Amino acid sequence: MAALAKEPVVKNDVESTTSYFKHSIYQKLAANVAKDAVEEAITKKLDVKFLLSTSNNTIRLADLGCAVGPNTFTSLQSLIDTIKNKCQCPDFSSMPEFQVYFNDQPSNDFNTLFTSLPVQKEYYAGGVPGSFHGRIFPSNYLHVVQCNYALHWLSNLPEELEDNNSPAWSKGKIHYANAPDEVLKVYARQWAKDFNDFLNARAKEIVPGGLLIVVMPSIPDGMPYSELANGILYNCFSSVLLDMAKRVT
Numbered sequence: 001m002a003a004l005a006k007e008p009v010v011k012n013d014v015e016s017t018t019s020y021f022k023h024s025i026y027q028k029l030a031a032n033v034a035k036d037a038v039e040e041a042i043t044k045k046l047d048v049k050f051l052l053s054t055s056n057n058t059i060r061l062a063d064l065g066c067a068v069g070p071n072t073f074t075s076l077q078s079l080i081d082t083i084k085n086k087c088q089c090p091d092f093s094s095m096p097e098f099q100v101y102f103n104d105q106p107s108n109d110f111n112t113l114f115t116s117l118p119v120q121k122e123y124y125a126g127g128v129p130g131s132f133h134g135r136i137f138p139s140n141y142l143h144v145v146q147c148n149y150a151l152h153w154l155s156n157l158p159e160e161l162e163d164n165n166s167p168a169w170s171k172g173k174i175h176y177a178n179a180p181d182e183v184l185k186v187y188a189r190q191w192a193k194d195f196n197d198f199l200n201a202r203a204k205e206i207v208p209g210g211l212l213i214v215v216m217p218s219i220p221d222g223m224p225y226s227e228l229a230n231g232i233l234y235n236c237f238s239s240v241l242l243d244m245a246k247r248v249t
Helices: 025-045 048-052 071-086 110-115 181-205 229-247
Strands: 058-064 097-104 124-129 142-148 206-215
Touching (some): 025 206, 048 058, 058 071, 071 097, 071 142, 097 110, 181 206
Parallel strands (some): 058 097
């Protein structure tokens, strides 16, 4: 469950000490943990020969919520390498070409993304701005879609959280850790709607026999978020920010 709707991303120079490009190790580690499972799914479930028979020998991939790199480049190259390995058999007369689409919010720093593309990339690259909670590609168009550590972002902040007459009013909290059940239920409803919208959109955009890969944070059922490291961290942030706000009021 996400805490906040995704905010616009400002210019993210890869050389900046505060850039996402240099501070996305956690997301990279999570993607690496899932790497073997993803490769197995492609190897066992993706019928590349069937897909190529209707796509002019081109495999189209998309990374939804790509940010500015470098993780998107690493994970997509891993997908391509796995698909190429499947094509190294007598059933294939030639290696397919690859078209890759990088998607994120229109406010994402696509300039940084594309100036950081690997020099020796093995694909044609394109950018697709827009929210992945809705349609962003034509019907029956994509063969492989991945969404790594992005789907926990909400499409918007539920109105109840900012209504001081609502039982779910956030009361100045910056995160739902230690929040009342009413707050958690509001977030859960919003995320369920967003996830349903996401799946419905991908169901229309991915070709029959295509593959959708989702990697996202989660917690065991019944475990309070406040007991996890992230929950403790956000509670500390909240305390610091509230103290700072009191000093200037």
